[in-house]
Amino acid sequence: MSSAPFWRALLDFFLPPKCPFCGNPTDSFSPDRPCVSCLPRIKFFSSPRCPRCGIGFPSTSDQDHLCSGCLSAERPFGKARSLCPYEGLIVEIISRFKYGGVARLAKPLGILLADYQDPEFPFSEIDLLIPVPLHTRRLRQRGFNQSLLLARQVSQRRSIPLNFTALRRSRQTQPQTQLSGPERQKNVRGAFEVRTAEAVAGKRILLIDDVFTTGATVQECAKALLDAGAKRVDVLTLARVP
Numbered sequence: 001m002s003s004a005p006f007w008r009a010l011l012d013f014f015l016p017p018k019c020p021f022c023g024n025p026t027d028s029f030s031p032d033r034p035c036v037s038c039l040p041r042i043k044f045f046s047s048p049r050c051p052r053c054g055i056g057f058p059s060t061s062d063q064d065h066l067c068s069g070c071l072s073a074e075r076p077f078g079k080a081r082s083l084c085p086y087e088g089l090i091v092e093i094i095s096r097f098k099y100g101g102v103a104r105l106a107k108p109l110g111i112l113l114a115d116y117q118d119p120e121f122p123f124s125e126i127d128l129l130i131p132v133p134l135h136t137r138r139l140r141q142r143g144f145n146q147s148l149l150l151a152r153q154v155s156q157r158r159s160i161p162l163n164f165t166a167l168r169r170s171r172q173t174q175p176q177t178q179l180s181g182p183e184r185q186k187n188v189r190g191a192f193e194v195r196t197a198e199a200v201a202g203k204r205i206l207l208i209d210d211v212f213t214t215g216a217t218v219q220e221c222a223k224a225l226l227d228a229g230a231k232r233v234d235v236l237t238l239a240r241v242p
């Protein structure tokens with residue numbers, strides 16, 4: 001018999017597992033999941049929402065309906081979903097992960113993504129995961145691609161193959177956060193290219209990113225993948241700018 005549970009118990013006694021988000025000791029059996037005070041601080045989207053891009057509506061009496069963005073703009077992706085609005089605790093955690101270089105937050109955040117449950121958005125209908133790529137220069141600055149680290153967790157937990165080389169950011173773009181809606185679209189236009197069309201052709205692809213803002217970035221990625229022969233491209237992100 002393995003002695004691992006004994007050592008685990010001993011270790012937990014001296015070093016109790018800590019919540020990955022707030023650092024407080026947690027009695028959670030899954031040390032990679034947020035504690036009971038952090039989890040309620042993430043407001044997960046629910047109906048009513050836009051069936052296309054997943055954005056939630058404030059009125060709880062409404063039915064699901066297309067949002068103004070989806071009615072007016074071309075959405076090359078099939079469906080997009082985000083776990084929660086980009087506000088409160090998740091903003092703090094994503095910025096520590098992405099800009100603070102705290103790469104270990106990829107695991108608890110990736111687990112939240114992998115745990116996403118939605119009958120209209122089944123993981124079983126996905127053939128391939130593709131993270132939104134970073135330009136090599138930004139990758140060198142940051143040291144890691146946050147979307148790839150998130151996609152790895154989803155791939156492991158949902159047993160879906162991952163490809164992070166087929167799609168490439170061929171042009172360095174300005175950070176989208178500094179730009180207005182129309183500027184964002186222009187900024188990323190033609191910024192992505194598929195290097196190996198045979199890797200994506202005929203596949204149902206799920207694009208993974210951390211934040212969905214106007215959708216300009218994922219839309220450009222989806223266009224490039226569809227042009228290369230992908231069957232369908234859906235999008236899953238942690239958070240959505242309201």
Ligand SMILES: [Zn+2]
Pocket residue numbers: 019020021022023024034035036037038039
């Ligand atoms: Zn916590």
Ligand SMILES: [Zn+2]
Pocket residue numbers: 050051052053054055066067068069070071
């Ligand atoms: Zn929409």
